Amino acid sequence: MIPLYHDFDGEAVLVFGGGAVGSRKASRFADEARVVVVSPAFDDRLGDLAEGGAAEGDAGSVELVRAAPDPDAVRGWIDRVDPALVVAATDDAAVNAAAEAGALDAGVLVNRTDVSAADRSGGRGARSVVVPATVEDDPVRVALSTGGASPALAKALRERIEAEIDGAGAMAELSGTLRAELKDRGVAPEKRREAIRRVVRSEGVWKGLQKGDSYGRQEADSVIEEVLTR
Numbered sequence: 579m580i581p582l583y584h585d586f587d588g589e590a591v592l593v594f595g596g597g598a599v600g601s602r603k604a605s606r607f608a609d610e611a612r613v614v615v616v617s618p619a620f621d622d623r624l625g626d627l628a629e630g631g632a633a634e635g636d637a638g639s640v641e642l643v644r645a646a647p648d649p650d651a652v653r654g655w656i657d658r659v660d661p662a663l664v665v666a667a668t669d670d671a672a673v674n675a676a677a678e679a680g681a682l683d684a685g686v687l688v689n690r691t692d693v694s695a696a697d698r699s700g701g702r703g704a705r706s707v708v709v710p711a712t713v714e715d716d717p718v719r720v721a722l723s724t725g726g727a728s729p730a731l732a733k734a735l736r737e738r739i740e741a742e743i744d745g746a747g748a749m750a751e752l753s754g755t756l757r758a759e760l761k762d763r764g765v766a767p768e769k770r771r772e773a774i775r776r777v778v779r780s781e782g783v784w785k786g787l788q789k790g791d792s793y794g795r796q797e798a799d800s801v802i803e804e805v806l807t808r
């Protein structure tokens with residue numbers, strides 16, 4: 579499996595099942611997408627999300643629809659909501675299977691939450707996606723999967739990486755700015771690359787950024803001048 583990043587801005591995500599898992603997925607996708615959850619009962623967290631969120635229909639909104647479709651009715655929901663991704667998160671394997679088949683038939687992505695990689699013979703197909711554990715320090719994002727073998731391990735590793743990438747967002751902003759500036763100054767590509775590679779590896783710049791952006795910038799400037807004056 580090869581990880582890809584998907585932009586769900588302006589898209590709908592349809593979640594079947596409003597329990598613990600459906601609620602975790604809804605909350606995750608509501609950062610970008612308009613989320614519709616279809617379920618006969620809803621986890622408390624979903625109630626909070628639907629109330630506290632944006633207006634219905636907006637990106638970031640969560641809409642709860644009380645219904646318990648049987649497998650035959652699932653495809654109709656997919657056609658009406660027209661999502662970019664279907665999440666199958668009910669505790670009924672037949673409904674989850676119908677959600678997966680319906681999504682694949684409709685040509686949209688599907689995340690089936692009740693089947694591990696080990697249970698699948700012959701792979702999952704390119705539209706059947708796994709949701710990774712993620713760590714974010716905007717605009718930096720780390721996605722982590724165990725290939726479905728051990729979600730608990732994915733979570734534990736995610737907690738370790740959280741500490742590891744602290745400050746990476748600020749480093750991404752700073753090095754992105756410097757990269758553009760060096761280009762504008764007409765610095766030769768080779769020097770430019772070396773300078774940027776040194777900046778992102780410099781302990782001094784990472785430490786400076788912890789104190790504040792301008793300290794990080796000062797440290798980076800001296801790293802860059804050293805490369806350019808050699």
Ligand SMILES: C[C@@]1(CC(=O)O)c2cc3[nH]c(cc4nc(cc5[nH]c(cc(n2)[C@H]1CCC(=O)O)[C@@](C)(CC(=O)O)[C@@H]5CCC(=O)O)C(CC(=O)O)=C4CCC(=O)O)c(CCC(=O)O)c3CC(=O)O
Nearest residue numbers: 691692693694708709710711723724725726729730732733
């Ligand atoms: C295949 C996959 C499909 C998918 O959902 O995309 C899947 C499937 C299953 N998960 C199960 C169990 C648990 N899942 C978690 C947690 C997470 N599960 C997530 C993803 C995935 N789970 C995909 C593979 C990801 C990969 O490749 O590693 C994370 C990373 C992302 C997210 O869901 O948001 C999120 C952590 C988020 C975070 O905190 O960062 C915990 C831990 C906990 O809850 O504390 C447990 C209990 C402990 C355990 O069992 O490991 C079961 C057994 C259910 C049962 O026993 O009946 C199945 C079904 C099966 O394996 O058959």
Ligand SMILES: NC(=O)C1=CN([C@@H]2O[C@H](COP(=O)(O)OP(=O)(O)OC[C@H]3O[C@@H](n4cnc5c(N)ncnc54)[C@H](O)[C@@H]3O)[C@@H](O)[C@H]2O)C=CC1
Nearest residue numbers: 595596597598599600616617619646647667668669691692
């Ligand atoms: N991917 C993951 O991370 C994990 C996956 N699982 C699997 O995910 C599934 C769901 O787990 P939980 O959320 O913990 O279960 P849960 O029992 O808390 O939630 C299931 C939800 O599905 C709803 N539901 C039942 N029939 C439905 C229908 N016809 N249409 C729509 N909704 C329906 C129920 O009302 C309930 O809200 C389980 O099958 C479990 O094996 C469990 C833990 C983690």
